[in-house]
Amino acid sequence: MSLPAEFSWFLPVLAAPFIGSFIGLVAHRLPHAEPIVFDRSVCTSCHKTLSARDLVPLISWLATRGRCRHCDAPVSARYPLTELAALIVAIWAVSVLSGIWSILIGCLLGWALLTLTLVDLREKMLPDAITLPLIAIGLAAALILEPLDPLAHLIGAILGLTLFLAVGATFRRIKGYDGLGGGDAKLFAAAGAWVGWAGLPSVLLIASVTALAVVLVIMVVGRRNISQEEIAFGPYLCFGFWIVWLYGPLVII
Numbered sequence: 001m002s003l004p005a006e007f008s009w010f011l012p013v014l015a016a017p018f019i020g021s022f023i024g025l026v027a028h029r030l031p032h033a034e035p036i037v038f039d040r041s042v043c044t045s046c047h048k049t050l051s052a053r054d055l056v057p058l059i060s061w062l063a064t065r066g067r068c069r070h071c072d073a074p075v076s077a078r079y080p081l082t083e084l085a086a087l088i089v090a091i092w093a094v095s096v097l098s099g100i101w102s103i104l105i106g107c108l109l110g111w112a113l114l115t116l117t118l119v120d121l122r123e124k125m126l127p128d129a130i131t132l133p134l135i136a137i138g139l140a141a142a143l144i145l146e147p148l149d150p151l152a153h154l155i156g157a158i159l160g161l162t163l164f165l166a167v168g169a170t171f172r173r174i175k176g177y178d179g180l181g182g183g184d185a186k187l188f189a190a191a192g193a194w195v196g197w198a199g200l201p202s203v204l205l206i207a208s209v210t211a212l213a214v215v216l217v218i219m220v221v222g223r224r225n226i227s228q229e230e231i232a233f234g235p236y237l238c239f240g241f242w243i244v245w246l247y248g249p250l251v252i253i
């Protein structure tokens, strides 16, 4: 990289909204095995071809106040929100991490977790096409960022997978249905690959506490009960994974 070290934040932050557009597309297409090509170039309402200025992330949506320039049909806020989320991930990563490699790898992880979160919220599944490469990339990232202790990450991946498969099998035996999917197990294995085995309890604790807090808020504010099947655990696992990778395991004093 010829960029001076002080500017290592610049590239990921600038690229983030564009990557957010791509994430929105992947999250929409991947679960349906549709080809991932960039075709947001036609208005879904009037079918007019959109020009480059309609496709600038965030700005074009804000400039047209969320409406098509030709037919005034509302454009889903999902697009700019995903672009904004990708930008927040990049700003979060550059504010915590230092060094270009750390920042790039961190952004890559954050964007992958954002994609998984969106897919799980909408489709209640975590695609292998993201979780499995994330395990391999986590092990490779550990070699680059922490070359002294690669074994901790390998053990983490194996432990994460077996632990979650065991919990899932027990749940199925007791309840008679799948509470934790195989996708959760692969995501937890990826977490182990990235944070090492010692970080896994923290990932699980943060994920569980956050999930519980969200469920309580929905029950109190929304005044309704939530059935077990409604809850996708993936987004909370992603959150715990992200926090522990950025800040390290929780420290018990």
Ligand SMILES: [Zn+2]
Binding pocket: 043, 044, 045, 046, 047, 048, 068, 069, 070, 071, 072, 073
């Ligand atoms: Zn239109």
